[in-house]
Amino acid sequence: MHKRLVLIAFALLTSASVSGVAMAEEGEGSLPHSGADITNIESLQRGSRNFMNYCSGCHSLKYLRYNRLATDLNLPESELPGNLIFGDAKAFDTIGTAMPADAEGWFGKQPPDLSLIARARSVDYIYAFLKGFYVDKARPWGTNNLVLPSTAMPDVLASLQGLQKPVYKNEKDEHGSSNMVLVGVEAMTAGALKPEEYDQFVRDTANFLDYAAEPVKAKRQSMGIFVTLFLLVFLAFAYMLKKEYWKDVH
Ligand code: HEC
Numbered sequence: 514m515h516k517r518l519v520l521i522a523f524a525l526l527t528s529a530s531v532s533g534v535a536m537a538e539e540g541e542g543s544l545p546h547s548g549a550d551i552t553n554i555e556s557l558q559r560g561s562r563n564f565m566n567y568c569s570g571c572h573s574l575k576y577l578r579y580n581r582l583a584t585d586l587n588l589p590e591s592e593l594p595g596n597l598i599f600g601d602a603k604a605f606d607t608i609g610t611a612m613p614a615d616a617e618g619w620f621g622k623q624p625p626d627l628s629l630i631a632r633a634r635s636v637d638y639i640y641a642f643l644k645g646f647y648v649d650k651a652r653p654w655g656t657n658n659l660v661l662p663s664t665a666m667p668d669v670l671a672s673l674q675g676l677q678k679p680v681y682k683n684e685k686d687e688h689g690s691s692n693m694v695l696v697g698v699e700a701m702t703a704g705a706l707k708p709e710e711y712d713q714f715v716r717d718t719a720n721f722l723d724y725a726a727e728p729v730k731a732k733r734q735s736m737g738i739f740v741t742l743f744l745l746v747f748l749a750f751a752y753m754l755k756k757e758y759w760k761d762v763h
Contacts, residue, residue: 544635544637544638544640544641544660545637545640545641546637547636547637547639547640547641547715547716547719547720548716549636549640549716549717549719549720549723550720551720551723551724551730551731551734552731552735553720554586554587556716556717556720556721557585557586557717557720557721557724558586558587558588559714559717559721560717560718560719560720560721560722560724561582561586561588561597561721562596562597563714563717563718563721564718564721564722565596565597565599567669567670567718568627568669568718569599569608569610570610570611570612571610571612571616571624571669572610572612572624572625572626572627573607573608573609573610573612573626573627573628574607574608574626574627574628574725575607575608575609575626575628576607576628576629576725577607577608577628577725577728578604578605578606578607578608579593579597579598579602579603579604579605579606579607579608580593580604580605581728582597582608583597583604585724585728590604610624612624620665620666620667621653621665622665624666627722627725628725628726629726630722630726631719631722631723631725631726631727632726632727636719636720636722636723637719638660639718639719639722639723640715640716640719641659641660642658642660642661643670643715643718643719644674644711644712644715645658645659645660645661645698646658646659646668646670646671646674646677646698647659647676647677647678647679647698648676648677648678648679648701649679654667654668655668656668656671657679659695659697659698670704670711670714670715671704672704672705673704673705673706673711673714674704674706674711675700675701675702675703675704676700676701676702676704677698677699677700677701678698678699678701679695679697679698680695680696680697680698680699681693681694681695681696682694682696
């Protein structure tokens with residue numbers, strides 16, 4: 514009986530923490546796993562550099578300040594200007610962009626602020642999105658995207674990745690007529706980075722956006738483990754206390 518109670522309590526505690534993780538990963542469909550690790554500070558440092566060099570021209574991170582970034586990523590604040598801060602922003606400023614607020618006319622859509630994009634979409638989505646550009650002459654920029662069809666974002670990393678071409682498959686629909694369905698992409702020209710290097714580049718960038726969306730995420734997750742352990746230890750004491758109280762009654 515007692516054993517069973519302990520087992521049930523243990524199952525409840527662990528399932529609570531596991532279901533939290535499962536929920537976070539729901540709805541990502543068949544996206545490839547990015548392998549991004551928010552506790553990997555070096556990856557986040559590289560990701561922040563990638564972001565500042567390749568994305569901040571169009572996208573802001575308006576909920577993140579440079580000095581918070583410096584503290585979390587172990588970067589000396591004195592090294593920010595020239596490395597992460599371009600222009601005359603101060604360390605306590607939030608991460609802005611030079612893109613005017615009415616750039617819609619250029620792209621057909623305003624480049625969104627990316628502070629919360631990893632929470633709105635997911636880190637795997639960003640990873641797949643940045644690997645999903647392919648040549649499509651029908652689009653204004655000459656490229657399209659597997660994950661976000663007809664995206665307004667140009668293929669800004671083409672020089673690093675090289676160009677990709679779409680792969681179609683002939684599929685029959687329920688009426689028996691065959692259609693060409695886009696099933697993936699394959700390399701067409703080589704870029705400055707080898708495929709594994711490009712994957713790492715994109716993984717670091719997506720990882721950095723995951724951090725930006727919730728700077729305390731790594732801390733929260735590690736704290737969760739301690740809280741669960743604490744509850745388990747507490748459970749043992751509570752159980753011993755209960756036995757002590759009831760021992761004369763039985
Ligand atoms: C030349 C400007 C430009 C640059 C540079 C740029 N983007 Fe974008 N980005 C856009 C535009 C425009 C959109 C809106 C696309 C849409 O909604 O179709 C966008 C949208 C996005 C989205 C949202 C996609 C969605 O599902 O809503 C993500 C994520 C993103 N960009 C990531 C990046 C990253 C990471 C970089 C740097 C590697 C980058 N962008 C560089 C213009 C840019």
